[in-house]
Amino acid sequence: MPASWIQQSGQFLLDLLLPPRCFHCEAAGSWLCDECFNQIQFIDTAVCHRCGTPIDATLKCQQCFIHPLQYIDGIRSAAYFDDNPIRSAIHQLKYRNHKAVAAVLAQFLADTVARHQLAADVIVPVPLHRSRQKARGYNQSYLLAKHLGDLLNLPVNTTTLERTRQTKSQMSLGVQERRQNVADAFAAHNNRLAGQRVFLIDDVCTTGATSDACAAALKAGNAATVWGLTLAKAL
Incomplete structure (x- = not known):
């Protein structure tokens, strides 16, 4: 059978x-x-070329002029992280063990890929530290990556990028504090992604610090490009 x-x-x-x-x-x-x-307030207007913040017409937002991201090729988010169903969905996925939500949300990521005409060879979820994953029981970014891989017919790599140290919650930190918090918190343990175009998957983007830190590690492992894809953009 x-x-x-x-x-x-x-x-x-x-x-x-x-x-x-x-x-x-x-x-x-x-x-x-x-x-x-x-x-749901989907982001379907002009965005900053680098961090994906909705803007009027310029290529870069004010934050990227002041605190530019250094390694990520760009970040694109499906919707606003506001008081709407996206926020509820992320909460259910991360904290309520509602894993089935990931299949619905992955379609929003696939739509974002199509909207911005992005391409990749492999999908990589932002890893949790092993202690946090053990406590939660799963990595929500992996669930999103798995379903997105099914939709786009792309492989998912979970063996190259690792979070090497536990970090504080980013929620209450400023831009510079966020970057310091995740600096050198990730490492690429092999060159399996050398020359590969990577989609990096996370749930929420605020300043892009986590995505940029992951991209630094992946490019140290010779990844060709790294584009961040997140469900929501927090403003």
């Missing part, structure tokens, strides 16, 4: 026992209802 048929049958039975509910309003029927989908 094909494994795919078994998986589909298992999912069908699970949906019968625990029908999907919208991760934002909890309406029954799907992981994201039409009403909540229509509330």
